[in-house]
Amino acid sequence: MPTVTLHLLFAGFGHVGRRFAALLVESRDALAALNIEPVIVGIVTRRHGGVFDVAGLDANKVAQGLAEGDALGPASVPSTLEWIARLRSQGAEARVLVETTPLDVRSGEPAIGHVRAAIAAGMHVITANKGPVAFAHRTLAAEAAAAGVSFLFEGAVMDGIPVFNLVRETLPAVRIDGFRGVVNSTTNEILTAMEKGERFDDALARMQEAGVAEADPSLDVDGWDAAAKAAALANVLLDAGTTPLAVAREGIAPTLEPRAQAALRAGRRLKLVAHGRRSASGVTTCVELQELQADDPLAIVDGQANALELDTWPTGRIVITQRDGGLEKTAYALLSDLVTVAIRIRHGAPGL
Numbered sequence: 097m098p099t100v101t102l103h104l105l106f107a108g109f110g111h112v113g114r115r116f117a118a119l120l121v122e123s124r125d126a127l128a129a130l131n132i133e134p135v136i137v138g139i140v141t142r143r144h145g146g147v148f149d150v151a152g153l154d155a156n157k158v159a160q161g162l163a164e165g166d167a168l169g170p171a172s173v174p175s176t177l178e179w180i181a182r183l184r185s186q187g188a189e190a191r192v193l194v195e196t197t198p199l200d201v202r203s204g205e206p207a208i209g210h211v212r213a214a215i216a217a218g219m220h221v222i223t224a225n226k227g228p229v230a231f232a233h234r235t236l237a238a239e240a241a242a243a244g245v246s247f248l249f250e251g252a253v254m255d256g257i258p259v260f261n262l263v264r265e266t267l268p269a270v271r272i273d274g275f276r277g278v279v280n281s282t283t284n285e286i287l288t289a290m291e292k293g294e295r296f297d298d299a300l301a302r303m304q305e306a307g308v309a310e311a312d313p314s315l316d317v318d319g320w321d322a323a324a325k326a327a328a329l330a331n332v333l334l335d336a337g338t339t340p341l342a343v344a345r346e347g348i349a350p351t352l353e354p355r356a357q358a359a360l361r362a363g364r365r366l367k368l369v370a371h372g373r374r375s376a377s378g379v380t381t382c383v384e385l386q387e388l389q390a391d392d393p394l395a396i397v398d399g400q401a402n403a404l405e406l407d408t409w410p411t412g413r414i415v416i417t418q419r420d421g422g423l424e425k426t427a428y429a430l431l432s433d434l435v436t437v438a439i440r441i442r443h444g445a446p447g448l
């Protein structure tokens with residue numbers, strides 16, 4: 097089996113990017129067994145500079161330097177778009193953009209621009225960023241197919257638990273009519289904590305400390321993250337062609353503490369549920385607070401756990417549960433996408 101060498105350009109090197117770089121080292125033997133050789137050739141950030149070496153970088157050293165307060169390079173380094181062009185001009189084969197910049201939930205940028213430029217330059221894309229799939233899945237997937245490259249985003253919803261690849265790889269010819277899920281770890285942890293009497297602000301601070309909450313926590317608590325995931329799921333599973341702005345949206349607030357506790361006493365759980373459904377008039381998507389019966393599969397997920405129920409034909413209702421969320425699972429989603437890219441290249445079908 098010939099070795100597939102993948103040249104990786106990181107756009108963003110924060111919590112997720114660094115954890116993925118570390119996982120590449122931790123998974124070296126597993127990747128070698130699959131004859132996959134990842135080489136990190138560039139890392140670009142917004143405020144911490146960037147670094148580029150087509151011969152390969154030691155990403156752990158770079159991460160250690162960042163943790164010690166060093167910049168990666170001078171502040172005025174080329175942008176992601178310029179690094180994409182530079183990598184193309186150096187003729188590196190099998191180039192992959194690893195997109196992990198923060199999400200601007202009103203536009204999906206800067207990730208959409210990065211992904212579009214990478215595809216146009218013949219690069220594969222793997223991303224944990226919800227922006228591209230939540231705002232522009234249909235067009236980006238078409239552009240990737242035309243360019244013969246992969247556009248994969250497993251980490252955008254439920255971290256490393258298979259959702260998109262589960263449907264893509266294992267449910268051929270299945271029709272999906274709808275979905276509903278508890279898909280935001282931060283709000284689920286806060287709702288669970290409030291049931292037990294912990295203050296909203298304390299629970300949110302814990303999530304920020306753990307790097308689980310979005311850099312801007314209002315993205316989580318106001319329901320934007322769940323809305324972006326609902327749009328991503330609707331776009332991929334229901335071909336909705338929607339955006340997070342079109343998702344009817346509710347969030348959580350400190351004032352919900354009595355309601356969460358009263359629901360629990362009554363044998364129910366207060367959950368922030370994202371759902372989408374296909375009907376004769378189109379696809380509807382929504383994020384709303386629901387008091388679920390205790391035996392509902394979405395009610396039993398505590399803390400950072402997530403669950404998603406797919407309503408399918410002819411396979412009925414399928415529930416996927418993620419018991420433990422966290423950064424390494426998101427990093428694993430990127431790893432599984434990277435392996436998919438390599439396998440497709442090996443089989444001569446890079447843009448499936």
Ligand SMILES: NC(=O)c1ccc[n+]([C@@H]2O[C@H](COP(=O)([O-])OP(=O)(O)OC[C@H]3O[C@@H](n4cnc5c(N)ncnc54)[C@H](OP(=O)(O)O)[C@@H]3O)[C@@H](O)[C@H]2O)c1
Nearest residue numbers: 108109110111112141142143144196197198199224225426
């Ligand atoms: N954290 C999680 O558990 C998790 C889980 C699933 C998905 N995600 C998604 O993964 C993405 C990354 O999350 P994170 O927690 O790693 O964020 P983060 O810690 O804030 O890191 C973001 C990185 O992106 C860089 N960046 C910002 N704007 C950029 C630009 N225009 N060009 C190049 N680099 C830029 C930042 O550089 P500076 O630091 O220099 O500004 C930083 O290195 C987000 O889209 C998030 O929604 C996160």
